[in-house]
Amino acid sequence: MALLEVNGLGISFGGLRAVDDFTINIEKGMLYGLIGPNGAGKTTVFNMLTGVYRPNNGTIKLDGENLVGKSPAQICQTGVARTFQNIRLFKKMTVLDNVKVALHNETKYSLWTSMFRLPGYFKKEKEMDQRALDILAVFGLEGQAQVMASNLPYGQQRKLEIARALATNPKLLLLDEPAAGMNPNETAELMETIKLVRDKFDVTILLIEHDMKLVAGICEYLTVLNFGTELASGTPDVVLHDPAVVTAYLGE
Amino acid sequence: MKKKISKGFILEIAFIIASYVLLTILMKSGMLNRQYTALIVPVGVNIMLAVSLNLVTGFLGELSLGHACFMSIGAYTGALISTSMELPSYAEFFLALIAGGVMAAVFGFLIGVPVLRLHGDYLAIVTLAFGEIVKSVLNALPFTNGSKGLSKIPMYSNYQHYTLVFILVILTIVIITNLVKSRHGRAICSLRDNYIASESIGIPVSRFKVLAFVIGAFFAGIAGVVYAHNVGIIKPTTFDYNKSIEILVIVVLGGMGSIKGSIIAAVILTVLPEMLRGADDYRMLLYSIVLIVMMLFNNSEVKERLLEMNLFKRHQKEVD
Numbered sequence: 001m002a003l004l005e006v007n008g009l010g011i012s013f014g015g016l017r018a019v020d021d022f023t024i025n026i027e028k029g030m031l032y033g034l035i036g037p038n039g040a041g042k043t044t045v046f047n048m049l050t051g052v053y054r055p056n057n058g059t060i061k062l063d064g065e066n067l068v069g070k071s072p073a074q075i076c077q078t079g080v081a082r083t084f085q086n087i088r089l090f091k092k093m094t095v096l097d098n099v100k101v102a103l104h105n106e107t108k109y110s111l112w113t114s115m116f117r118l119p120g121y122f123k124k125e126k127e128m129d130q131r132a133l134d135i136l137a138v139f140g141l142e143g144q145a146q147v148m149a150s151n152l153p154y155g156q157q158r159k160l161e162i163a164r165a166l167a168t169n170p171k172l173l174l175l176d177e178p179a180a181g182m183n184p185n186e187t188a189e190l191m192e193t194i195k196l197v198r199d200k201f202d203v204t205i206l207l208i209e210h211d212m213k214l215v216a217g218i219c220e221y222l223t224v225l226n227f228g229t230e231l232a233s234g235t236p237d238v239v240l241h242d243p244a245v246v247t248a249y250l251g252e
Numbered sequence: 253m254k255k256k257i258s259k260g261f262i263l264e265i266a267f268i269i270a271s272y273v274l275l276t277i278l279m280k281s282g283m284l285n286r287q288y289t290a291l292i293v294p295v296g297v298n299i300m301l302a303v304s305l306n307l308v309t310g311f312l313g314e315l316s317l318g319h320a321c322f323m324s325i326g327a328y329t330g331a332l333i334s335t336s337m338e339l340p341s342y343a344e345f346f347l348a349l350i351a352g353g354v355m356a357a358v359f360g361f362l363i364g365v366p367v368l369r370l371h372g373d374y375l376a377i378v379t380l381a382f383g384e385i386v387k388s389v390l391n392a393l394p395f396t397n398g399s400k401g402l403s404k405i406p407m408y409s410n411y412q413h414y415t416l417v418f419i420l421v422i423l424t425i426v427i428i429t430n431l432v433k434s435r436h437g438r439a440i441c442s443l444r445d446n447y448i449a450s451e452s453i454g455i456p457v458s459r460f461k462v463l464a465f466v467i468g469a470f471f472a473g474i475a476g477v478v479y480a481h482n483v484g485i486i487k488p489t490t491f492d493y494n495k496s497i498e499i500l501v502i503v504v505l506g507g508m509g510s511i512k513g514s515i516i517a518a519v520i521l522t523v524l525p526e527m528l529r530g531a532d533d534y535r536m537l538l539y540s541i542v543l544i545v546m547m548l549f550n551n552s553e554v555k556e557r558l559l560e561m562n563l564f565k566r567h568q569k570e571v572d
Contacts, residue, residue, distance in 0.1 A: 076452060084448075089446065091445050109434075114436045
C-alpha cells in the first residue's frame with residue numbers, strides 16, 4: 001500500500017474547475033515532484049491535501065486513513081506537514097520558538113503547568129529546546145536560534161519553514177516551491193538539504209517546483225498538471241521529454 | 253545555561269520584594285499624602301487590566317474594545333457576594349474574587365466562541381457591542397440596582413489592604429508571564445503572527461483563541477472585584493467603552509506584547525492625571541499632549557537607539 005493515495009480528486013471555484021480527477025500514489029520514502037505551468041492547480045492540490053480546501057469529490061488517504069473533511073490541524077496530527085509558496089513564518093517570534101511551536105503536539109504539558117511553572121515545565125521545555133536545536137542544526141540555523149524570524153535572510157527563512165514543518169514529525173512533507181527566489185548556488189544547496197531531510201527524518205516528500213534543474217536532479221517520480229488535469233506521469237527522464245509536457249510549458 | 257536562569261529568577265524575586273518594601277515605606281512613612289495613597293489600588297487595578305488585555309491584544313493579536321465589560325462583570329459579581337453574605341471578611345473577599353473572576357471568564361468564553369471566525373476590525377466592533385450590551389443589562393436588572401448601581405460595598409481592598417492588592421497584582425503578572433513563555437503561550441503568539449501557518453502545524457486554533465479570551469477575562473474580572481471593594485460604589489456607566497479605551501491606551505503605550513511595558517504605562521497613566529491636578533482647567537489638555545508625546549517617543553528612532561545601546565552593552569558584558 002502506498003503512503004499517500006489520492007483518487008479522483010476534484011474541486012470547483014464557482015464555475016471554474018480548478019482541479020479535476022487528480023490521482024496519485026506516493027510510496028513511502030519517495031521524492032515526488034508535482035510540476036506544471038502557472039495556474040495549473042498545483043497549490044490547490046496542496047490545499048486540498050492539507051485540509052485548507054475541501055474537495056468536491058475524490059478521496060485522500062494517508063496510510064489508509066481518510067483525510068477528507070478533517071481540519072488542517074487534525075491533518076497535521078495524522079502526519080502531513082507543509083511549507084508555503086509565500087513564506088509564512090511566525091515573524092515576531094525567535095527562530096527557536098518558531099520550531100518549538102511546531103512541537104506543540106509532540107511534547108505536551110498541561111495549562112496548569114504553564115501558568116504555575118510546575119516541576120514538569122522545566123524538564124519538558126528543556127526537551128523541546130534540545131529537539132528544536134537538533135532540527136535547526138540540520139539546516140545550519142542553530143547559531144541563529146535567538147534571532148527574530150523576520151530578520152533572517154530570505155534563503156534561511158525558507159529553510160526555517162522546512163525545519164518548522166519537520167518538527168511536527170510528519171510522514172509526508174509537502175514543499176510548495178522551496179527554491180522560489182533562490183539563486184543557482186542556493187538552489188544547489190537546497191537540493192542537498194532536501195535529500196538529507198528525506199534520509200535523516202525518514203519522511204516522504206512531495207514538492208511543487210518550477211526549477212527544472214532541481215526537479216530533474218532530485219525527484220524520482222513526476223506528475224505534470226495542466227489546467228487542473230494530469231498531463232503526464234512518470235520518471236523525470238520520460239516526463240520532461242514528453243512532447244505534450246514541452247508544449248504545455250513552451251507553447252506550440 | 254542553568255545558572256543563568258536561576259540568576260534571572262532571583263533577580264525577579266528581589267525586584268518584587270524591593271518594590272513591596274518601597275511601597276510599604278511610602279505608605280507607612282507618610283511621605284505620600286491622602287491624594288496619592290488613594291491611587292495605590294487604582295494603579296494595581298490598571299496593571300491587572302492592562303496585563304490581561306495585553307494577553308488578548310498583544311499576544312493573541314486581536315483588538316478587544318470590551319475589556320471594561322469583563323471588569324464590570326467581576327465587579328458586580330464580587331460586590332453582590334460581599335454585600336449579601338455574612339461571612340468573615342477575608343473568606344468573603346476571597347469568595348468574591350474567585351466568583352468574580354470565574355463569572356467574567358464565563359462571559360469571556362461566551363464572547364470568544366461567536367467571534368471565532370472574526371479577525372481585526374470586525375472582532376473589535378463585536379467586542380465593543382458586547383460591552384454595551386452588558387452595560388445595558390446591568391442597567392436594567394433588578395438585583396444590580398439599575399443606574400444607581402451598588403453601594404455600601406465593604407472596603408476589603410482599599411489602600412489599607414495594599415498588601416493583598418500587591419499580591420493579587422504580582423500573581424496576575426506572574427501567571428500571565430508564565431503562560432506567555434510556555435507551550436500554550438507560544439501557540440497563542442503563533443495565531444497572532446500567522447493564523448494559516450499555525451493551523452498547518454497542528455495548533456487547534458479555535459481552542460487557543462477562546463483560551464486567551466477566557467484567561468484575559470478572568471483577570472479583568474478579578475481586577476473588577478478589587479476595584480469594587482476599593483471604591484465602594486459601582487455604576488454601570490463606570491464600565492463603558494471609555495474605560496475599555498483607557499485600558500487599551502495603556503497597552504498600546506506600553507507596547508503590544510510587552511508585559512513590563514504594560515506595567516510601566518499603567519503606573520504612569522494612572523498617576524499622571526493626578527499630578528496634573530494643579531493645572532486645573534488645562535488638565536485633560538496636558539494629559540492628552542503628554543500622551544501624544546509619549547506615543548511618538550515610543551515609536552521613534554530615539555527609543556530604538558536606546559534599546560540597541562542597551563542590547564549592545566549586554567552583549568559586551570557577555571563577551572567579557
